[in-house]
Amino acid sequence: MTESTFSRKDLIGVLTFAALILVVLPMALDPFRLNLVGKYLTYGFVALGLVLSWGDAGILSLGQGIFFGLGGYCMAMFLKLEASTPAATKIQSTPGIPDFMDWNQLTALPWFWRPFHSLAFTIAAVPLVPALLAFVIGLAMFKRRVGGTYFAIITQAIAAILTILIIGQQGYTGGVNGITDLRTLLGWDIRTDHAKLVLYFISGGLLIACLVAAQTVRRSKLGRILLAMREREDRVRFSGYDVANFKIFVFCVAAALAGIGGAMFTLQVGFMSPSFVGIVPSIELVIFAAVGGRSSLLGALYGTLLVNWAKTTFSEDLPQLWLLAMGAMFIAVVVLFPNGLAGLVQDRLAPLLARLRPQRPELQQVAPAAVDASNQGVAR
């Protein structure tokens, strides 16, 4: 990252966030709460991807749960195979295969489980399997110029298909319970408090790395093209860019990010189940990004933390109110603050702060609102 790609404001934002999740929260929270925050941070990966694909490029995917789940399942398969050594599973009729396969009368490991004996393969598969699926979907859809609402509905249908498939194919996937009882990673017990703390920091560090990477993409020419695509797709096409390729690219990046989030989720929570794949979790992931601000990476991350924190608090104390509160929140965010919390900060807080500071000339990054306005000006 150089001066030209990162403004001082961006740097301060990233550092503040890093300080919050890597220093303040670990000091302030007990291990149980910190593990919860770690879980929320894994949704943050998805939110980053959604800011790139939805906030910037205007592609709303209602199937991010697919990619989150695929990443999570890849990791869970590796951990499950490690937990199912012949010694640990000797009471089964076929020792050495995961317990749910034995319950479903499978006698051999299915072929697609075999490569997951290797950690290197698993780590590669976590971002690549989701990205590959996203590539296929994107290729089929964007090359035919399907977008907007149709794309949203079709990704949603794919999320439904995958959930039904995972639940239906119990012997291969663990069915509705998912892949549970995960114990060790290369012999290292992931269930202890210490391991959870280490995993939290790994997850937080990865998230910040992804944040910086996403920020770099946004500040590059590529990011500008994505924005331009959202605003006036035809003009970008007429200027000689292949719009479909850019869309496929950003959709794959979002999928890979979601996959990484899913894998970190599995590691910290200790299981993976279809309840993180389907339509409802997929829409919730979108909501996290929407509440924080769909066109601000940091906003989306704060939004994810905030919504999840609210969800946990509400469902602990007032479970019957949670759905009402969440529903009202969606409606309020969509109708009143389309740019989410980040938009609020930008519109209300930033002018206040600017008034307090002495004026100094500075090349500011063009805010999305300003792009809207100038584009409309051009269109007239």
Place this chain on the structure above:
Amino acid sequence: MFMGYSLGDLGSILAMQGFAGLVLFSVFVLMALGLAIIFGQMGVINMAHGEFMILGAYVTFLCSRLFAAYLPGAFAVYFFLAIILAFCASGLLGMAVEWALIRHLYKRPLDTLLATWGLSLILQQVYRSIFGAREVGVELPGWMMGSTHLTSQIEIPINGLIVMALTTLITLAVYLLIFRAGWGRQVRAVTQNRAMASAVGIDTERVDRLTYGLGCGIAGVAGSAFTMIGSTSPTAGQLYIVDTFLVVVFGGAQSLIGTIASAFTISQARSTMEFFLSGSMAQVLVLLSVVGILMLRPQGLFVLKIRR
């Protein structure tokens, strides 16, 4: 013969599964008609459509209770009153929602999806608070139960026949309303060119509100029909929403004929396959092929030519 069934057996299996498919088809058509009107006409993605349907189902349930308690003599015909009430309840709620929420979002179709999703969560919680989380079933009058025997092997449930008759009636009514009545002409004018429609003096806001209300009202009727084939619970509507959207998109969003044809294809394929495969695999295969076809033909089966 195929999987140990004789040809005659297979024939009656196909007929009975086909009929079971027809009942599913009826609910699909009613749901999808409303959604197609809303999605096709206004570009609004109504994720709360399933909850409007469930509202109709709960209204039917309440009617059956009230009649059983206070008017047992008229219990035999309560269902028809329930349908009308379900239509009114869902329709009115729909119009209120359009006024309060949807009309602010016409320029942002993707956001309607999020807002109506929020609405569906609220409605679900409201149902849960009022009616409880448990599933409720509707008691049918005696004459609606049982089945008729076409041949010794094929039997057909009477309530299925009623659902189908109802669907046919409503489809016809919608067709007449949209394609033959003056109001339908206004609706189509707004669909084809909102600015021009407004310029020639059509009150587009009123048309929008009534259209949205009509779509939701039909969902309410679908709810009434739904009580005959499934039990009503606060979250039952959500199970149907994806299928219904696929039906609408598969048929081509603006074409009523397309919606009916695709509802027929999807429900028949599913119920015929369900006999030979497990239910979930049948659903996966059907959904997959629909998604596959949509990838090849994104505009859906039937396309209405519109100038944008």
